[in-house]
Amino acid sequence: AAGVIQSPRHLIKEKRETATLKCYPIPRHDTVYWYQQGPGQDPQFLISFYEKMQSDKGSIPDRFSAQQFSDYHSELNMSSLELGDSALYFCASSFTAGGPSAETQYFGPGTRLLVL
Amino acid sequence: AQSVTQLGSHVSVSEGALVLLRCNYSSSVPPYLFWYVQYPNQGLQLLLKYTSAATLVKGINGFEAEFKKSETSFHLTKPSAHMSDAAEYFCAVSGGRDTGRRALTFGSGTRLQVQP
Numbered sequence: 001a002a003g004v005i006q007s008p009r010h011l012i013k014e015k016r017e018t019a020t021l022k023c024y025p026i027p028r029h030d031t032v033y034w035y036q037q038g039p040g041q042d043p044q045f046l047i048s049f050y051e052k053m054q055s056d057k058g059s060i061p062d063r064f065s066a067q068q069f070s071d072y073h074s075e076l077n078m079s080s081l082e083l084g085d086s087a088l089y090f091c092a093s094s095f096t097a098g099g100p101s102a103e104t105q106y107f108g109p110g111t112r113l114l115v116l
Numbered sequence: 117a118q119s120v121t122q123l124g125s126h127v128s129v130s131e132g133a134l135v136l137l138r139c140n141y142s143s144s145v146p147p148y149l150f151w152y153v154q155y156p157n158q159g160l161q162l163l164l165k166y167t168s169a170a171t172l173v174k175g176i177n178g179f180e181a182e183f184k185k186s187e188t189s190f191h192l193t194k195p196s197a198h199m200s201d202a203a204e205y206f207c208a209v210s211g212g213r214d215t216g217r218r219a220l221t222f223g224s225g226t227r228l229q230v231q232p
Contacts, residue, residue: 040207042222056219090159103148103167107160
């Protein structure tokens, strides 16, 4: 079965640079979530989109922005990168219009970002 | 606000022994509860979920969990541990459809070690 695709899988950036992470949800899924997992930490919710509109916002820094496109893929844009942004960034998708199954989020393999 | 507390950051069991990973939740609304497993350098895989149906939930790989409202608990169990169960386990909660807050709040994780 098709899974959530994230690219790139690994990314190395310098401080103050920008980065763009991409997420391709499972086909027919209409909702995308972004999470950040620091070293040895639990995942923290950043932001989510439903039908291309922002549906919820968590602890996303102002330096970060995201959007969901007409094909439902999403991009997380990160500017003025800091050392503390080094983390694993997960994207998850769900089918919100699908009743109880909508509560299941399927996670991608993550993008590991290292800021030097 | 919702939160989960996982008791024990590390649990070690012998192969064939019972696995018990503890999770307590706090929620002002009926919660939706999840257990995810994370293998090293991989994404999060859903083990099982509780979305207000049966209180005893069976998941993949022989795991199950019981929702106990009186104890605000959702402990994960497996009768007989296998070496391949060694991983990080995360309990998570969401507000679900009733609140519109579907973002997951994770516990701090429990690392399960299985000794031969």
